[in-house]
Amino acid sequence: MVSTSDDGILTEYMVSYWSMKHEKLDRPTKLLETLHIVERYRAGEDLRTARTTYDHAVWNGVPVSEMDRRLADLDQFMRDLVRERAAQWGQPH
DSSP: OOOOSHHHHHHHHHHHHHHHHHTTOOOHHHHHHHHHHHHHHHTTOOHHHHHHHOOGGGGTTOOHHHHHHHHHHHHHHHHHHHHHHHHHTTOOO
């Protein structure tokens, strides 16, 4: 089932992100999509629209050093989000 709320969409991407990291899957396309969605979430944008209109071309011309910085930021955001959700859902982290 596909979530339609921003919170639900973000949770889907959180689970997918940690699944990729845990299983050590090399899915750069999905990782960049996740980065895009999280950045849109943090900017306060509607995630349904962001997910529907996402095009990998948004990354054209972004320097590698900038991508590295943004991916490191994504990782920290996801770590914080997991802790927040664990506390919210009453689970130890």
